Structure formats: C-alpha cells, structure tokens
Amino acid sequence: MLKNRVIPILLLKDGRAIKTIQFDKYRDVGDPVTTARIYNAQRADELMFLDISASSEGRKTLCNIVREVAEECFMPLLVGGGVSSIDDIRLLLCQGADKVIINTAAYEIPGFIKRASEKFGSSTIVASIDVRKNKEKMYEVYVRSGNYSTGLNPVEWARSLVNEGAGEIVITLIDREGVMKGLDIDLIKSITESVNVPVIASGGVGSLKDYQLGFEDGGAQAVAAGSIFHFTDQNPIMTRNYLYNNKVNIRP
C-alpha cells in the first residue's frame, strides 16, 4: 500500500537554513547540508528545499547544496525557489533534485507548467500554491513569496495547474506558516477533493496530531513541516512512530 509521507522543509537563504514566520521575520537555523544528513539518518520520506534568496547567486548556492546533499542522502529531494525556465529545471535535476517546485512562474509565464511537464514528465513537476485568507475570509492565491495577490481561487488554480500537467500540488496557508497552530484542514480538503494528483499539505504543523489530521481529515498524501523539527524536540523518527502507533498508513 502506498504510504503517507512526512517531509521536512529546509528554507534556504544565501546558503543557510532559515525559518520564517508567515513568510517574514526569518532566523538562522543552521547548515543545510548537515541538517539534511540528519533528516536522512532519521528516515524522512522526502526532503524539501526551498530557496528564498531569489537571486542568481542564491540559485547557484542552492545547486551546490542540492549536489552535496545528493552525494550522500539517497532519498527523494524536492527543490524549488525562483524556478522560472526550462534551464533552471534541467540544472536542478542534474544536481540531484528529483522533483522541482514551481510557484510564481506558473502564474506569470503562461504555458510554463505545460512545457515543463512535457519536457521532464508530470511526476517531476510540482506546483506550489500559497494562500492567504482575505478580509472577506475567502481564500486567495498569492505569488512572489506571498507579496502579490492574484485574485485566484485556490481550488480553481489547483485544477488548472493539474490540467496543465503538474504531477503534485503543495498547498500552504501563509497565515499559518511558522506559527505552529495547526494546518488549515478546510483548505487542504478543498484541494485534495478537487484534483487526482498527490497533495502535500504545509503551513502550521505544531504537533504530531497535526500530521494525522492532515492525512486523515485533510486527505493529504504528504505533510511538510519546518518549525516543528527546528524548534521542538520532534524528529522524523518520533513523528513516524507516533503516526504508526496511531494507525496512520506510514512507513514503519
């Protein structure tokens, strides 16, 4: 049986692992390669690297980090941050990424997801959707690191990304990011019920129960989290034990 996945997130800025709160106020949490090694030893199901430097220098550093991690961590690596061309994708894949995350470029470059998935296969192309709740309490898609409102509805946007060829969706509620007060199950459920591809839920995991809710109530295939691993004594082994003992379908 296909297992649910637990995915630690490594946010990168200028070669360091950092952690943000609601995409803002970042703080340094260590050396990314060392951290990745530890997560590998703890049998994380995948690792997610997101570079928020969004500069060509940052991209170069990201490539070096991915390359170094891929040399000794024989596990799936999911990588993104400012990816906006076929060459960006090819370069990351060559360094050892298995799947590439596309966010802003999916919105700003019409047809990009389609071209990318035709070139590299749908299963390599992951579309990431960042969402905020607006004043009317409606969910709305944001791009450019949460700074630009698109006016799009997340469910419709997710459907169109999958129609274009995205093989997986990452859904993040920015309002919960780094806050550790739980995932937004309503948002996650609205996405998992609307698309036939795997969904990674992110933004807000603060307890082991939150993973379980993401899988069981949200219907997500994977839950990604950063803060819980950086700022609490939880690690992927303990997370997996908790979930396994609570009858969640997870790698033993």
Place this chain on the structure above:
Amino acid sequence: MIVVVDYGMGNLHSIAKALECVGGNVLVSSKGEDIKKADKIVLPGVGAFRDGVANLKKRGLDKILISEVEKKKPLLGICLGMQLLANKSYEFGEYEGLSLIDSEVKKFNESIQLRVPHMGWNNIEILKDHVLLKGVKNNSDFYFVHSYFMECKNNEDVFAECSYGSNFPVIVAKDNIFITQFHPEKSQKNGLKILKNFAGWNM
C-alpha cells in the same frame, strides 16, 4: 566498470553516487564505446518514453544496448530505464521500445482514490528469489514516481509486484537483465542493498 548511460534523461548524479557508495567503479557516459567496454550497464531515466527512445536512437545507443545485452552483459534498468525495454508504450501516443522484455507500458486509471502519479513509498511483494534481492526482506518499502507501468506477457519474468489499484510488476528480470520500476538510488538502505548486489553480480 559500471557505465551509467547518459542519454539526456534526468538525474544521473544520484545513481552514480549511490553506486559509488556501495563500492562500484562508475563511469557516466553517452558514448557507445564506453558501453561496449563496461562490465555492467545501468540505464536510468526520468521523463517521457517518447523522448527517452528518441534520445537513445539519436546517439545510436539503442542497437548497442541490445547487442551488449545479447552478449549477456548485466543490465540494470530503473524507472523509465525499465520501461524502455518494453515492446511499446502508450505514453503520449504509441512508441516502440527496445523489445528486450516482452511487455507493454500502460497508464494507471486515475481517480481521487487512485492518484496519478503513483508517488511515494510502497511495499513490494517478492514473488521469486533473485540474487540481486539478497538481504531485501519481503514487503520492504521502495520509492516510486511514475504514471505508467509495465505489463509483462510472461509471468515468469515478474519477480516482484506492488499494489496500486491492482497489482503491477515492479521488478522484472530475465537472464542478465534486472529492471525496477522504483528508484533504488532513492530508497535509502533497501535500495542500496540492491545496488550493492548489482555491483557484485557475476553472471
């Protein structure tokens, strides 16, 4: 020397490093002469079948691979590198493969219950023992990323299956050919065991 065939399809760095990690002497190459010189061949691959076949043909590697396999040189095919050995695939049309394994490549029937791609860790059921599976326990989890799967004409070629909607072959082997739908180079300890067994495989 193990040659990892570079035909412009996907992540070669990981497989090369994983083979080195288990003691393999590895060369990543797109040259036919290197494939001829090698003791063993790894055909990796991520991407679409059509591009994979076209890239092999463009480099003249399809015929070399077939003739080296016929000379009983061990071949490990991974993911797309497995599927390329089929007679044909129905991905984005209908395309002919290398016809080294009597089989066809078909798509999963997707639904909310059966999300496609089949992505993540799934346990495999070992149907028959194989020297490359030494040390690998039945029902071990391996990492998969694919939307198409191989359907074999001969049951005796199927060494392990996996369940996703229905059962489908995930390890197919015949003489000196050993191919996996999952990614051993991404499957942590279990995957490295298979790669180690391959590196030490003497036909």
